[in-house]
Amino acid sequence: MKFALPIVSLLVLPFAAAAPTCSLRSVSSGVVTTPTSTGSAPGSTSTPANPGNTTSGSISMAWFANWHTDYTVANISWKGYNRVAYFGAITSASGAAVITVGDNEPSGPATFVAAAKQNNVLPVVTVGGWDGSVYFSSSFATSGNRTTFINSIVSMVNTYGFQGVEFDWEYPGSTNGLSCNTESPQDTANFLSMLQDLKQQLPNVSLSAAVPVKPWNDATGNPSTDLTSFAQVLDYVVTVGGWDGSVQLLVFFWPPHFRQPYNFRQFHQGVEFDREHPGSTNGLSCNTELPQDTANFPSMLQELKQQLPNVSLSAAIPVKPWNDATGNPSTDLTSFAQVLDYLDGWNAAGPDACGISQPPSGDFNLWGLISAGSLNEDGTVASGMTGSYDECSQTPYVSNPNIQVMVAYDNVQSFTAKGSFISQQALAGFALWEMGGDYSNILFNAITSAVARSS
C-alpha cells in the first residue's frame, strides 16, 4: 500500500531559533559529525503515558505501518516508547472504519496490541492516512453516518484493546488530498461533532489527531481561526508536515540537463529555479501558465547553461512530476527512470487508493539510505558520497555523484536538534514516521536523549 503521510515529530516550526547560523557545510564521508552518541537508549521509562497526560516531552511515539512483509510486529523495538500507533485503519465506502490485515497475522491488530501490552506500551490505532481518508467526509456527513462510523471505532477498540484512537484525515474541507476523496465544506464541523460523540462513548480512550501545518479549513475553504473546541476532545495533535526534515525524506532528483558534478562548496555559485508549478493551476491564481511550460523549461535552462557553464543550476520540484502538455504528471522525465533503482525499497510506484498510477514519491528513510549504500551502518556518510548539513533548517543531505541524486534526510544531529527544540518549546513529545525507517534506533536514541537532556 502506498502511503504518503510524511512524518513527523511534533514540530514543524522553523529551527532557525535553534540555529545560530544558516549555512551549508560539507561533511566528509565516514566522519561522525554528531554531537551525541548513537549508543544506549536514554533513561526513558517504558511506563505507558496516561491517556491525556501530555506533560512536556512525555509522549514518545512512533507509527507502525502494517503493510510491510519484511517489517512486522516481531521487528518492533518497543523499548523507550510509551505509545506506538498501529497504522492502520482506513475509511470505507460502507461508512465504517476497517483494518484490512487479519487479526492474528504477523502485522495484524490482535498481534500488535498483545505485543504492545506485553511491553507496557500504550497501543493506539490510527485511522486514515493519505490512502485511507477517502470516505471521512461522507462518513461524517450526517448524524446517522457518524453513528455508523463511531460504532466501528468502538468495536475496534473493544475487540482489540486499543487505548488510543488517532485521526489522520488528509484533509478536511480541502482538495489537497487524494483525487477521489469525498469532501464537503462542512468537513471540519462534522469532524468535531463526530469526535464529541465518540468521546462520550469512549471517555477513557485517548483521542488525538495528526494535523497539517495549517489549521483545517472552515466552511469557506480557509484555514479555521478557532479550533479550541477540538482541544476539549483531543488529548494532543501531531503536526505532520516535516517532509523535508524527518524520518520520511524528500528526494531531490537531478534532471539530465543539470548533470554536472555537484559541489556543495560551490553552493553560492548556483541558481535554483523554484517554479510552483509548470503547466499547473496549483500555483498562485495570477501565475502565467501554458501547457508547454514543462517543455519550455529545459530549453531555457540549456541556453542559460551555455551562458553560465560553471554555475550549478538546480530546481526545486514537487513530489509529483511536473505536468506535461496534457496537464497530467509527465511520464517521460528520464530523471525519474534514472533514480528508480536507487529508490527506497518501501517506496515503489503503484496505483493510489483512487486506482491512479503514481510514480515512487521520492521518499527515503534512514534504513533505505543505508541499504542503498549512501550511508554507513552507523548513519555516517559512506565513502564516495558527498555529505552536507544545512544549519538553517538543521537538515543533512547526502549526494551520490555517480547517479546525480541528492537526498535530504535525518541523522543524529538533526534529530538531536529536534529533541532539544521539543524541550525548549515544551511540546508534548515526538512521533516518528515510520518506526521501521529508523536503523538500529539511531534516530530514536538521538531524539530521546536530547529530550531527556534538555528537560
Ligand SMILES: *[C@@H]1O[C@H](CO)[C@@H](O)[C@H](O)[C@H]1NC(C)=O
Ligand atoms: C504525566 O507524565 C509525566 C512524564 O511521564 C509524569 O512525570 C507525570 O507524573 C504524569 N502525570 C500524571 C498526572 O499522570
Ligand SMILES: *[C@@H]1O[C@H](CO)[C@@H](O)[C@H](O)[C@H]1NC(C)=O
Ligand atoms: C525483521 O525481522 C526479520 C526476522 O528476524 C528479519 O529477517 C528482517 O530483516 C527484519 N526486517 C527489518 C526491516 O529489519
Ligand SMILES: *[C@@H]1O[C@H](CO)[C@@H](O)[C@H](O)[C@H]1NC(C)=O
Ligand atoms: C452516508 O453514508 C453512506 C454509506 O457510506 C453514503 O453512501 C452516503 O453518501 C453518506 N451520506 C452523505 C451525505 O455523504
Ligand SMILES: *[C@@H]1O[C@H](CO)[C@@H](O)[C@H](O)[C@H]1NC(C)=O
Ligand atoms: C472510565 O474510567 C472510570 C474511572 O476509572 C470508570 O469509573 C468508568 O467506568 C470508565 N468508563 C468506561 C466507559 O469505561
Ligand SMILES: *[C@@H]1O[C@H](CO)[C@@H](O)[C@H](O)[C@H]1NC(C)=O
Ligand atoms: C569555467 O571554468 C573553467 C575551468 O575553471 C575556466 O577555464 C573557464 O574560463 C570558466 N568559464 C567561465 C565562463 O567562467
